[in-house]
Amino acid sequence: MKDAATSQNLRGPAILVIDDEERIRNGCQKVLAQEGFEVETAESGEIGLKMIAEKYYDIILLDLMMPSLSGFDVLSRVKTLHPDAVIIVISGYATVEFSIEAMKKGAFDFIPKPFMPDQLRLLVTKAIEYTRALKDIANEKSRMRVLINNLTDGVLAVDTQKRVVLANPAFLKMLRHEGEEAVGLSVEELCGGSRIEALVESALSMPEDQFEEYGEELVRGDAAGVPEAVLSARCVPFRDRAGRNVGAITVLHDITVQKKMEQIKSDFVSMVSHEVRSPLNSVLAQLHVITDGLAGEVTPKQMEILGRASEKIKSLLSLSTELLDLARIESGLMALEKERVNPAEIVEDQTAFHEAAAREKQITIRLAPLPELPTVVVNRRNLEEVLSNLIVNAIKYTPEGGQVDVCASTDEKYLKISVRDNGIGISPEDQERVFAPFYRIKNEKTRYTIGTGLGLAIVKSLVEVHGGFIRLQSEAEKGSTFSAYFPLSE
Amino acid sequence: MSDRPLILVVDDDPDLVESVSMKLESNDFRVAKAYDGIEAWDRIREEKPNLVLLDVMMPRKDGYELCREIKDDSAFKDIVVVLLTAVAENVKSSKYTHQDGKSTSADDYIAKPIDLDKLMAVVRENLEL
Numbered sequence A: 001m002k003d004a005a006t007s008q009n010l011r012g013p014a015i016l017v018i019d020d021e022e023r024i025r026n027g028c029q030k031v032l033a034q035e036g037f038e039v040e041t042a043e044s045g046e047i048g049l050k051m052i053a054e055k056y057y058d059i060i061l062l063d064l065m066m067p068s069l070s071g072f073d074v075l076s077r078v079k080t081l082h083p084d085a086v087i088i089v090i091s092g093y094a095t096v097e098f099s100i101e102a103m104k105k106g107a108f109d110f111i112p113k114p115f116m117p118d119q120l121r122l123l124v125t126k127a128i129e130y131t132r133a134l135k136d137i138a139n140e141k142s143r144m145r146v147l148i149n150n151l152t153d154g155v156l157a158v159d160t161q162k163r164v165v166l167a168n169p170a171f172l173k174m175l176r177h178e179g180e181e182a183v184g185l186s187v188e189e190l191c192g193g194s195r196i197e198a199l200v201e202s203a204l205s206m207p208e209d210q211f212e213e214y215g216e217e218l219v220r221g222d223a224a225g226v227p228e229a230v231l232s233a234r235c236v237p238f239r240d241r242a243g244r245n246v247g248a249i250t251v252l253h254d255i256t257v258q259k260k261m262e263q264i265k266s267d268f269v270s271m272v273s274h275e276v277r278s279p280l281n282s283v284l285a286q287l288h289v290i291t292d293g294l295a296g297e298v299t300p301k302q303m304e305i306l307g308r309a310s311e312k313i314k315s316l317l318s319l320s321t322e323l324l325d326l327a328r329i330e331s332g333l334m335a336l337e338k339e340r341v342n343p344a345e346i347v348e349d350q351t352a353f354h355e356a357a358a359r360e361k362q363i364t365i366r367l368a369p370l371p372e373l374p375t376v377v378v379n380r381r382n383l384e385e386v387l388s389n390l391i392v393n394a395i396k397y398t399p400e401g402g403q404v405d406v407c408a409s410t411d412e413k414y415l416k417i418s419v420r421d422n423g424i425g426i427s428p429e430d431q432e433r434v435f436a437p438f439y440r441i442k443n444e445k446t447r448y449t450i451g452t453g454l455g456l457a458i459v460k461s462l463v464e465v466h467g468g469f470i471r472l473q474s475e476a477e478k479g480s481t482f483s484a485y486f487p488l489s490e
Numbered sequence B: 001m002s003d004r005p006l007i008l009v010v011d012d013d014p015d016l017v018e019s020v021s022m023k024l025e026s027n028d029f030r031v032a033k034a035y036d037g038i039e040a041w042d043r044i045r046e047e048k049p050n051l052v053l054l055d056v057m058m059p060r061k062d063g064y065e066l067c068r069e070i071k072d073d074s075a076f077k078d079i080v081v082v083l084l085t086a087v088a089e090n091v092k093s094s095k096y097t098h099q100d101g102k103s104t105s106a107d108d109y110i111a112k113p114i115d116l117d118k119l120m121a122v123v124r125e126n127l128e129l
Helices: A002-010 A022-034 A045-054 A071-081 A096-104 A117-150 A169-174 A187-191 A196-204 A256-291 A300-331 A343-353 A355-360 A380-396 A455-465 B014-026 B037-047 B063-072 B116-126
Strands: A014-018 A038-042 A059-063 A086-091 A109-112 A154-159 A164-167 A214-221 A227-239 A245-254 A339-341 A364-367 A376-378 A403-410 A414-421 A469-475 A479-487 B006-010 B030-034 B051-055 B080-085 B108-111
Touching (some): A059 A117, A096 A109, A196 A227, A196 A245, A256 B014, A339 A343, A339 A380, A343 A414, A355 A380, A380 A403, B014 B116, B037 B051, B037 B063, B063 B080
Parallel strands (some): B080 B108
16 A cells, blocks of 8 residues: 555546547657656546546646537536546647636646647646645645644634634634634634633734734633633734735643642742741740749750750741742742832942941951942842842852941942952852852861852842842952943943 | 839730730839731720831731821821831831832831830830930
8 A cells, every 4th residue: 555655646647538539648648758747548538537537637738529428518517526537638729718718627738639749748748847836825725724733822814804714723722612613703702701812803904014013912711700720822923925914813822730830839938937937936026925934934955946046946937038038039929019229229238237236257348439420220129139148148158357348439331249258258169150050069078157158049040030140250368349230221 | 103114015926926025024013915907096096105116018908008097197206116027137228218119198007026125225215215
């Protein structure tokens, strides 16, 4: 079977000549066989039809004037059997009208008798090109149909009258359209009640010199109107060769699962926020009440144990805070309420705020005289957090007696805020990794430093959601400089 | 006796309410307790406290809403409201950003986890004691 199919594909076009005149049959066969075509002949309409019923011929040369069955009858029967077959009518002297009639009935062309071999060759070659083009179109059509029908995204094509010319099964399923054929319906009839009609309308009325995609999220409710699916709809016009809008394509993508995941993530974040942090906060207060002696006398040993317990709870709390911050930033849940702020004020505030902690370690924290700084549009709290985290880190990783310098400057594009320390520094291999969540540099110098390994990851995320970036310069034993760049304009 | 200031402690966690109350009582304050926003309103009407320590995240009625209602009510607007908010520690929050950008009419706020000694200082300061 496979071999037969292959040879069927590889063979040249099969031609059948139906004519009652032996001279014509033989002449045609001879000329066309020379061209390498496979040519068969039939001396009457009846025999010809019998052969056509058994085998597919690409091209049929058909005499219109035959004694018993006329060429017209053969023509109409062939058109029913093989609509794609190309029929060339051979006609005698006085039958030009007949030939034209035959072409109206679906013949491809006609050739008057008597004809020269070249005329025949030319016409058959033309017919072959035509059949090839037809096949290509048919293949292309079939390929497109299979492709579109198997997409999991819904596809809808409409004409300028907003009538459906194509709606794939996924589209119909997404809109819960059952039964009735969709092609020919208006968009309103097919997608009634959804926003698709409006999208199609905007796409169809798009000026020709413009190309835009209209998108919207649609929520589909079930029978009772309860939302059960979220669909992302995108709509674009399609144009003819002259650039005129001839219709619009709408693509639907089911984003229900994605939306649910976002919701779950958001719920999770607030659940953790409340359900985990609240009890920890409360335990901390309880420990405080006990160590205050409000619940009876406490021995020094008990004091010490409760003190350590409090520290553990505190670090758990800051871990959960940082985890939540990171989750919020990364999921995009953190609504960035931006405002125009004066960076100098924030830099001064944060530096002053951390002075006490620095003093405890005999670290000097200095703010370099600030140049004239333009205002920036940022989320104020985020900017505060970035700076605060950098200062806390600098204090943490600088030995007693060290120094931390904060400075701020601008160039044409960015506000740059730097925190420099003369602490333990970061080795080149660690420099690449310090911004990764949970990464902490472990060596004998950092062993007693407490931290979650999330601070710099948060700083990096916060700076990046503002369209900025962070830079690190560091040398082991000498110190580190972290610089956060915030874009000046939106 | 009754000249000692009355503090209403509102939080949906009874353990936290207890701890805070013990601390307040040991500092010579009188204490009333409520465990959600609706109950808090009842206590406010009945006892007219001098100061309300108000948790933000609570079932039924949250702290922001309750705070707004207190401040909108001419009979109670003079009650000092101190919000207990959960903001990241070690960030110096400016007044106008302390609850994720929501502006409220609260008089002050304390970030959770609550340092009970700091809490006492904030309470005294706001009562001008």
